[in-house]
Amino acid sequence: KVSKQTKFADALLFLSTLDEYDVVVVRENNPTTLGCAGNKLTGDMSINWMVKPGNVGEWKLILSVNEKTTFSGGAWKESIQLVDSHSQSTRDFSLLLSPKEEDGGLYTCLMKHQKRKVKEIVYLLAVFTVSLYPAPPVPQNSILRLIGRVTPDIAVTKITWTAPGGLLMKTERKPNTGTVTKLPLVQKSDGGTYTCTVYPQGNSTGVLAATVNLTVDADKVAPFTNHMIHTGTEAQKAFLLTCPSVQGDCVKLSWLPSNFNRGKYPDYKKMKLVYKYDRWRGSAQRKKAGIRLAGLPYNAKAGSFSFQMSLDLSDGGIYICQVFLNDNIFLQNTTLSVLKVKTSNYSSKLELLCRFSEPHQVYRAVWEHSNESRQLVSSSRGPGSISTTLPLPITSDVVGRYTCILQLKNGQIIRADTVITVPSKGEISFVSDILLLLVPLLHTHTHTHIYRYTHLQDLKPRGDE
Template sequence: MLLCNSTMGSHSLAFILICSGVCFSPFEADKGNVWNDVVMVREGTSVTLSCFDSPLTSSVMVIWNVMSAGKDTWSNLISANCNQRQTDRQNSAVFGGETFEICADASLSFNATASTQGLYSCVIKQGYKKLQERIVLLGLIKLSVTPTPPVTVDSTLRLTAQVSPPSVVAWGMWVSPSGEQLHTEISHATGSLLSKLPRITIKDSGVYTCRICVHGNSGTSVSEHRVNVTVNERTVFNFTDVTHGVPRSLATLSHSMVTLECPPVTGDYVLLYWEHPDSSGMELIFQFDRWRLSFTNQTKSNLYLINSTSLAAGNFSFLLRPAMNDGGLYLCEVFLDDKAFSQSNRLSVLNGNAKSSRTSLDLSCVYSELSQVKEVKWSHVQNPHRSLQTTAVLGRIKTSVALPVTPETAGQYTCTLYLNNGHKVEYMFTVTMADIGTTVSPGSTLPPAVTLLPAEDVSKASHVSTLSFLLFLIPMIAIAVGVLLWRQGYCITRGGVQQSLSHHSGEVENIYENPDDLRQQTPPQGSVYMDLKPTSEMDVYKELDRYNKLCG
C-alpha cells in the first residue's frame, strides 16, 4: 500500500489517495514476470519502445517478443541484426493485424491500440549468448469529456481517464488550465480517474491535464495527458429533473445546536437557502463545491458543514447554533450531474427571559416561524395543575410571579412550544425564595436559570426547590434556639447598665418603657427585643466587671 498525500485547492483541504496494486499486473501475478519499465500512451497514438540504455559497441542480434493482454506465453514478434546502432535493414512485421517496425536504434515502433496492449521483451544476443533483456509494460489511457464540447453554461462537465491495465495506476489527478488541482476520484479496480466541473462557466474553458503516476522497477514516472474544453456561453443549462424530500419541522432553544438535513444523495455540490421567519423571499447563504474544493458562507458565522470526511464523499448536512432571529425556512439543494435534489427544514427558535418589578417577576417566551407552531404555554413543574395567568400576542407569551416569592410560588416554570407534528421544546426558569429579595429595582432583568430538561429530570429538579426552602428556615431556627439558651442563663445586672425587655402582645409596645420586665419569672412569648443603655461612660466598665463576677 502506498499513501499519496495531496493538498488541493485554495482552502488547503487535504485528501489522501490510497494507492494499491501498482507494482504487478495479471501478467506478473500469473507467471511471476517482472517488467523493467511502464510506458503509458493514449489509445490510437504512435508509441516507441526503446531497447538500449547505452550505444552498441559490437554487432548484436535484437529480438522483440510480445505477451498480449490475457495471454500467458511469449510470442516472437520481430528480430534484426544491429551494429553500432545500425540495422542491416528496416524490418517490419504484422502481428494481430498491427504493423511493428524495428528502427535504426533497435527500438520498436507501432500504433497503440487495445490489441497491442501487453508486455514487450527486447532480448540482445551475441552469438548464442544472451547479453541483456529488457521488459516493458505497455499501458493504454483513454480520455473522455462529457458532454462533448462546447459545453453548456451551468451544466456539469465530467473528465474521465480510463487506464488499462488498472493495476499500473499508483495515483493520479486532474489539473485545471490555471494549474489548480481538482479533486479526483480513483478506482483501482477499474483504473478510472474521475473529476467534475459543476456549474461550468466561460472561465472554465481551456486545456485540462490528467497526471498519472505509474511504477516500474526502473523508478517512478508521471505521464501527462491533455484535453481541450470549450464552453458555449450562449446557452444555459436548466435543471428539470428535481426530486423534493419530505419537509421537516424543527424547534430548538436559541444558541442550541440543531441539524439541518440535506437530501441523502452523493452530490457534486450543495446550496443552502434561507427564508427569514414568517416572511417570503429566499437568499443564498452557503455553497460548497467538493470538486473545486471551494465554499462560501455569505452571512452566518454560526453555520457549519458537518464532517469533512463525508464532504469528500459528497454527503452533506449542516449544524446551526441559532440566535433568536435565525428561525425560518432552510432549503438545502444537492446537485448530482444533471439532477437536483431538495430538502426543506422549517425551524422555530424559542427563547425566554425574566424581568422584575417591585411587585412581580415577569417570565416571557418569544418564538419564531409561527406557521408551524400549534401551542405555547407556561406551566409550574412542581404543581402542573396550578392555573397560571398568562398574556399572549403573536410570537410572545408571558406569565407573572407575585413578589415576594412564597413556598407556593417558588419552583420551576416551564414554557413549552408544541409544533403541529407533535415535536416540542422547553424553556425552563427556576424561581427560588433566595433569588428574589424583598427590595427589587423596578425594571431590572434577572439572569434566567435556563435549562432544557427531559421529562424524567423534572422530579429531580423539584428537590432543589425544597432544599432552598429548608436553607431559608435554618437561620430562623438558629435565632430562636439562641434566644431560648439566653433566657435559660441570663444574669441581672444592677447600677449603670439598664436592660429593657419586651414581647409582642396584641398591642404595639415601646421596648424602652418596661425595665421591670427583666424580673419576670415566666419566659416571654413571641418575639424578644433587648436593649442595653449605659448611664455614663465610666459606669459601663464598672458594671461589666460586676456582671462578669455574678455570671461567673
C-alpha cells in the first residue's frame, strides 16, 4: 500500500525529470484545451495522448492518431475529444475535455516517428472544486463549512478563502478533504459572496478564483446533538474548568449563579454567558473577570478548550461549557462550590467564619482544631456559613491550626485552614483569608450528589443572555 507521502514524492521526482511542463487548473466540468501541435502526419509518424489519473499508477492511452486513422484507448471518455477532427491535415492535435474531479492528473502528448519519441508536451491538469455545507439557505446557528479542493493537490502552492468585503479567512488544509474554513454559529449578517482562490505552482496561467453565495435562513435554527461527556476536576485556588474533549470550532461558557441554583431545580433561564471564543474568526468575548482560556496542554487556537479561573465566594454555581463542532454541540455541566475562611477581630473575641456556596451539596460543616482533644463550639448564621469564636486575648492554649471541614452528601471531605499564633506587641496574629474550591457535581439521574463528576444536561444552545 503506497502512502500519500510516497505518491507525492514520486510525482515530484517524475516532474523534476521533465524539461518543461505546464500546470493547468480548471473548474470541474468547465471545458479546457490542452494544446498540442506538430508536423503533418506521414508514414510512420503518430500522436499519442496519454493520462496518469490522479498522478499515480501507470500511463493509460486516451487516443492515438496517425496518417490514416484515429482510435480510442482504454482511458477515452465521451467528454474527451480532439479539438480538430481533421487534425491529420491541420496539424492541430489539441485535446478538448470537460474534466470531472477524478480526471485530474498528468497528461502527455507524445509524437513518435518509427516508434522513436520526437516531441513530448506534458500537462499537470488540476481540477478545482468548491463546496459548502450545509447547503443554502443555511439554518441560523449552523457551523458553515467552506471547502476548496484541487486534484491532484501538488498542482497548487496554496488555497485561500476570502469573506465578503475582502477579509482573508483562517483556513486549515486537511488530507483527503481540501482547504477548509468555517463560520461557527452563522447569522444572517454572514450572508454574501465568499471567494476561494487557488495559486498554481510551476508554469501556470495564473491564479483561479471561484465564488459561492451564502444565504442564511433566520427562521430555521440548526439542530444539534447532545453528547454525554464525563470528567473530573481538582479543587484548588487556581481552578481549571475542563470542557468536552473534542476538537471544536467554537466554545461558550455560561454560568448560573448560586442564588439561582437551588439544588434539585436550577433555574437555567437565568444562565449568563461569561465567555465565548471563535477560533475561526479569532474573536473572544469575556463578560466575567477572572476567566481566561487555558494554555498547555490545551490549545484554543487548535480547538482544544478549557478555562483557567480565579474565583471568589460569589462565583459559585453551575458552569456549562458548550463546544460546537460542525452540526454537533457537546455540553459539560460542572456545579462548583467555593469555600472561604475569614477571621474577624472584635473587642472580646476573634471570630473564625467559614462560608461556602452551593450549601445544598453539603451534608455537614464543622470547625476543628489541630489539637483533637480540644472541642470547638460551632454555630451557623444560616445556609452556607459556620463560625466559631476564640476569647481575647489569645493565649498559648488556643493557638494552632483551625480547619473548616465540609462533608458533602456523597461522603467527600473538603478542608480549608487558617493558623492562629501568639500575638506580638498586643496584636492578634493569623493568616490571611483562604479560598478553596470545591467541585461537587450534581448527578440528575439519581438525585444524589457526586464529587468530581460532571454530567451533561439535555440543553439546547441559548443566546447571549
